[in-house]
Amino acid sequence: MSSDVVIRAEGLGKKYMIGHQSREPYTSLRDVMAQTARNFARTAGDMFSGKAIIAGDEVEEFWALKDVSFEINRGDVVGIIGRNGAGKSTLLKVLSRITEPSEGRVEIKGRVASLLEVGTGFHPELTGRENIYLNGAILGMTREEIKGKFDEIVDFSGVEKFLDTPVKRYSSGMYVRLAFAVAAHLEPEILIVDEVLAVGDAEFQKRCLGKMKEVVGLGRTVLFVSHNLAAVASLCNSGILLSDGRITRRGSILEVIKQYSAVRAVDATVTFTVDERSPRIAGVRVDPAAAAEGRVVVDVTVLSPHPISTPHVAITLRAPNGVAVWSSSSTAHGIAGKVEASQLTTIRCCGCLPLYASDYSLSVWFGEWPVAYDAKIDCLTFALAGPPVPLGLAPVEVVGHLSSSATWNIC
Amino acid sequence: MKLPIPEQDAASVPAAVSSPARTKGHGERLLVLEAGRTERNYWSDLWSYRELFAILAWRDVAVQYKQTFIGAAWAVIRPLLTMIIFTVVFGTLAKLPSDGQTPYPVLVMAGMLPWFLFSTMLGNASNSLVTNANLIGKVYFPRLIVPVASSMVALVDFTITFLLLLGMMVLFDVLPSWQIVFMPFFILLAVLASLGPALILTALNVKYRDFRFIIPFIVQFGLYVSPVGFSSSVVPDQWRLLYAMNPVVGVIDGFRWCLLGGEAQIYWPGFALSLAVVAGLLWLGIATFRATEKTFADLV
Numbered sequence: 028m029s030s031d032v033v034i035r036a037e038g039l040g041k042k043y044m045i046g047h048q049s050r051e052p053y054t055s056l057r058d059v060m061a062q063t064a065r066n067f068a069r070t071a072g073d074m075f076s077g078k079a080i081i082a083g084d085e086v087e088e089f090w091a092l093k094d095v096s097f098e099i100n101r102g103d104v105v106g107i108i109g110r111n112g113a114g115k116s117t118l119l120k121v122l123s124r125i126t127e128p129s130e131g132r133v134e135i136k137g138r139v140a141s142l143l144e145v146g147t148g149f150h151p152e153l154t155g156r157e158n159i160y161l162n163g164a165i166l167g168m169t170r171e172e173i174k175g176k177f178d179e180i181v182d183f184s185g186v187e188k189f190l191d192t193p194v195k196r197y198s199s200g201m202y203v204r205l206a207f208a209v210a211a212h213l214e215p216e217i218l219i220v221d222e223v224l225a226v227g228d229a230e231f232q233k234r235c236l237g238k239m240k241e242v243v244g245l246g247r248t249v250l251f252v253s254h255n256l257a258a259v260a261s262l263c264n265s266g267i268l269l270s271d272g273r274i275t276r277r278g279s280i281l282e283v284i285k286q287y288s289a290v291r292a293v294d295a296t297v298t299f300t301v302d303e304r305s306p307r308i309a310g311v312r313v314d315p316a317a318a319a320e321g322r323v324v325v326d327v328t329v330l331s332p333h334p335i336s337t338p339h340v341a342i343t344l345r346a347p348n349g350v351a352v353w354s355s356s357s358t359a360h361g362i363a364g365k366v367e368a369s370q371l372t373t374i375r376c377c378g379c380l381p382l383y384a385s386d387y388s389l390s391v392w393f394g395e396w397p398v399a400y401d402a403k404i405d406c407l408t409f410a411l412a413g414p415p416v417p418l419g420l421a422p423v424e425v426v427g428h429l430s431s432s433a434t435w436n437i438c
Numbered sequence: 439m440k441l442p443i444p445e446q447d448a449a450s451v452p453a454a455v456s457s458p459a460r461t462k463g464h465g466e467r468l469l470v471l472e473a474g475r476t477e478r479n480y481w482s483d484l485w486s487y488r489e490l491f492a493i494l495a496w497r498d499v500a501v502q503y504k505q506t507f508i509g510a511a512w513a514v515i516r517p518l519l520t521m522i523i524f525t526v527v528f529g530t531l532a533k534l535p536s537d538g539q540t541p542y543p544v545l546v547m548a549g550m551l552p553w554f555l556f557s558t559m560l561g562n563a564s565n566s567l568v569t570n571a572n573l574i575g576k577v578y579f580p581r582l583i584v585p586v587a588s589s590m591v592a593l594v595d596f597t598i599t600f601l602l603l604l605g606m607m608v609l610f611d612v613l614p615s616w617q618i619v620f621m622p623f624f625i626l627l628a629v630l631a632s633l634g635p636a637l638i639l640t641a642l643n644v645k646y647r648d649f650r651f652i653i654p655f656i657v658q659f660g661l662y663v664s665p666v667g668f669s670s671s672v673v674p675d676q677w678r679l680l681y682a683m684n685p686v687v688g689v690i691d692g693f694r695w696c697l698l699g700g701e702a703q704i705y706w707p708g709f710a711l712s713l714a715v716v717a718g719l720l721w722l723g724i725a726t727f728r729a730t731e732k733t734f735a736d737l738v
Contacts, residue, residue, distance in 0.1 A: 074646060079645050079733070079736075079737055080645070080646060120735065125575065126732070127471070127473060127732040127733070128473055129473055130473055131473075132470060132471065134469070135469040135471070136467075136468055143577070144576045147572065147573060148573050148577070150497055150501060152500075152501045153497065157497075157500070160493060164490045165573065165579075166577065169489055170493075
């Protein structure tokens, strides 16, 4: 192992056995009895050979991770992205020794702390003060360390007044703040973090992200899983894209996010059942390739029982927090051509937007100025690639979505 | 595209530069994770987690009597009532002999002391991994810590019961003799005798929840096959060696021997056998636990 590689995974795989309920229902008592006997024989066999009992009629192998190999250098900040079920959490669990890999091997150099959940081990009956010590010990801090940082932790959490109240009386916000405050004061050489920024309000998330950036600034190695692409883009310098348990891309974080957006955008298409008696939107599609390059290309397919000479189509992009960030309408920009009667017509809108990388949801209106016939509000969500939020700024939810350059001078 | 806007103030920059150098130090251990690999540093690892052990044990003690009305008084009432019932049933009704001149209630109490330690440890430990499933699934630490820490709660109840026994000995005018200096040894023996079976059951309970139903049964059954309500001297001589296969027998005999002065006699061959059984079960418990430990997170 060269001196700068701190994590090396080779051919890592993790297998789970999952049980299914077979699809065809048992028709007769005889079938039920035969199936029950078979299941009983199987579970008894499993038990005596020391295997775990799996519920269901059929047992199947499921590889949550397969053939995963990578190297992480000291000081790298690696974002791991992928859809739900791509194997991100399983990978983190293997790396933090919670579960054993089924095949392959991992070599890790240095003290690892993993933060897979905020407030692991908090006991509702214990007071805030007691839980700080408990949670700290669980995360791997020594008593001395916690004692030394106690005031800082309390300060960060902002729950001084309730330190001696059992945490079951806390509001959920206070609970999360206290829990994160403890975690934020971990000082490992390698930090593994899973989707913990998803909790709390915007102000709190901003503080969390600030704290994460501080950790990164200290030159620590960080592995970070999040669905918040903006946060990933602004924190990480390299990325791993997982899909179906395999690494599909390993490279700079921007490349990885770009590919992820492209992969995700494949199903950025919705179709609607149309009522043929009135003009309707039949489908909406976002061009994945364009979205991966930061452009918005939206195809709106409409169907109308009568010809429409001046079709009016409008689209709006909304940020995840519900704020509309951009709108455009065919009426404002002018459109050539018309919609023929009873014929599917596709109207395309192309826009190049100065927006930071984030998820956006699309709303579409269709009508004949000034009448709106149909509207599909937030009908699909897609990831738009774009420049990441510059280091030193809060997440995109806080700083806004518009990415536009400015010049700065001291006058 | 990243703009170099530094977030840290200038003072933190030296730290940023120096910390990789510091972490590169010689003390860095290479950790290898592989399927079926047994940890070489298991015991030293366990030692480095001693603070977590202490704090988990403390947590279980602190939480034990929270939101109860009479709190720790439960630790007095339970053995006291059991003692009264056993004295009436075995001493007064069945008229079983005591050890020498020992009053029957004291005999019962001295036997109940290790028995309650055993049964509480068994119950607490075997459920511990399931009740701490959230920890197991989210953080790494040697899993052995959890059942051992939660079984330590039993020592608190044990201390209370012990004080109760001392009070009774004063009341019944029973004086301990020099053997009482061996008390710490027998307490340790009681703990070890409980840990072996407890660890086996803990590991099995994670995989097969059937043991949730089996354990209360074992505890109930054990109360009658162990010499709690009677002296083990009532067991016919030819059966005593076989009887000593029950590890609790050796422990209870030992407790009575060192607490009740010269009145209770130890049956030494049986005691030696009990010791061997305790050691065997402890080894088996740790071995079983370690063999299954790594799969716990996938099972709970």
